[in-house]
Amino acid sequence: MRKKVAFYTLGCKLNFSETSTIARNFTDEGFDRVDFSESADIYVINTCSVTENADKRFKTIVKQAQKSNPDAFVAAVGCYAQLKPEELVAVDGVDLVLGATEKFKITDYINDLSKNEFGEIHSCEIEEADFYVGSYSIGDRTRAFLKVQDGCDYKCTYCTIPLARGISRSDTLENVLKNAKDISEQHIKEIVLTGVNIGDYGKGEFGNKKHEHTFYDLVQALDKVDGIERLRISSIEPNLLKNKTIDFVSNSRTFVPHFHIPLQSGSDEILRLMRRRYLSDVYVDRVSKIKDVMPHACIGVDVIVGFPGETDDHFLDTYNFLSGLDISYLHVFTYSERENTIASELAGVVPQHIRKKRSKMLRGLSVKKRRSFYESQIGTDRIVLFESENKEGYIHGFTENYVKVKMPWDPSYVNTLHKVRLSNIDDDGMVRFDFLDN
Incomplete structure (x- = not known):
């Protein structure tokens, strides 16, 4: 009988694209993919370690797998598996933990799927994660996540991603275009570009640190691929989102007017403590440029509350800064201490109850911003x-x-x-409409 494999993905769009690629490897080896809630012979959990909550969820997911099949083989891959493999392998029921370079070769490590008396770890030093593995998600949704870049050379003081994924490196432009074409042939209507720092695209494209191509080159080339209805840019750093890219999107055949741009703080003092590569005036410029050429564009924002040293005044700077910006919604992250980061050693630790209060205030602001943006779109044709x-x-x-x-x-x-034609906003905050093409 064919063996069954199930997957659970924590975290970002990039993880989803990589899970899909790993799943296709299993299919090629003769496995049948089933839902994670079903009984399977092997469960693969793709982990995230951006926040403390993602770490805590891992044990719950392992228990869920064991409930479906107590004898199943359980493997963990992903960022948490690279950062803290010993913690994962110590969880009852976990048989295998693979690091950043090993996860794409998982079928080489699973043998006969017999439960191990003690879990095994195969994890490289992160400096060895210097090669690129292309990935894309397909078959799960009406849209696909296309990985174009991995790793990060930025050294933000709160972030563990460089420790979990290694240096910035890119897929070749030729392979990105091939993957995009493969996706379009599956009748998927929308592709979302994803990576750790996609604005850095081109670095390490052929194994060296120079840029063979730029993100602007990538956008131009993808716009010419036949069969793609929509292309969407996921999170991109404000200092890497150039005017020529914004102008190109505004006149593009396929790229949509939607940007997600991390801010993290509206206080320049906190941005310096975070070692971000821009200050608030750069962010204002990016938003203004987008809205100047695409007034209907949607702009999402990442923001962190409770960073060490963030006083009430710093937080109010952020709140007022965001309140005055023409943005559409917020993704609010409550700062959590991560080992081996500079931020975890900084003074001025913000008490948890204050972090939660600030997070609640910004989430309330996000609701208002989204409502205001939706109201501005009523009566428009989309x-x-x-x-x-x-x-x-x-x-x-x-x-x-x-x-x-x-x-x-x-x-x-x-x-x-x-x-x-968008007509009115429902009680649950979603929009009703009238068909124009029926």
Whole structure:
């Protein structure tokens, strides 16, 4: 009988793209992929270690796998597996932990899937993670996550990602275009570009530190690939988002008017403590430039609250800064101490209850910002891509500028694009619409 494998992915879009690639490797080896809630012979958990909560969730997920099949082989890969393999292998039921370079060769390590008396660790020194493995997600959604870059050479004081993923390196432009074409041939309508620091694309493309191509070159080339309906840029650093890229997107055939730009703090003093590579005036310039050429563009923002040394005044600087910006929503992260980071040794630790209070305030601001952005879009004509999930009798979709819409469930609309006119905002904050192409 064919063996069954199930996957659980924690964390970012990049992890989802890599899980899909690892899953295809299993399929090529004769495994059948099943849902994580089903009984499987092997469970693979792709871990994240950006926040403390992601670490804590790992034990719960292992228990979930054991409940489905107590005799199953359990393997852990990903960032947490690279940073703290001993912690993962000590969790009851875990048989195998693979680091940053080993995870793409997982089928070489699993043998006959017999449970190990003691879990095994195969983890490289992070300096050895200097080669690139291309990945993309497919088959799970109406959109695909296409990995174009990995690793990071930035040294932000709170971040463990360089320790977990290594130096900045890129896929070759030729391979990115090949993967994009492969995705388009699967009738997937939207591709989201992902990586650790995608604005750094081109560095390490052929194994050296120089840029053979730039992110702007990548955007231009992808726009010419036949069969792609939509391309979406995921998180990109403000100092790496250039005017020519913004101008190109504004006139692009496929790139949509949606940007997600990390800020982290609206206080220049805190940005310096974080060792970010820009100050607040650069961020204002990026937002202004986008809105100047694409007034309807959606702009998302990452922000961290409770960083060491963040006083009430610093937080109010951030709150007022964001309140005055023409942005659309926030992703709010409560600072959590990470081992082997400079920030964990800084003075001025912010008490947990204050961190939670500040986080709640910014999440409230995010609700207001999203509502205001949605209201500004009422009466406009947009193109909606409908999702594949039935959520309590409704089908949801997103416009090109990331307005979330809904209507009663109709499976015939899954993975289809339709021109609509946005009409009103529902009680749950989503937008109703009228079809224009029926």
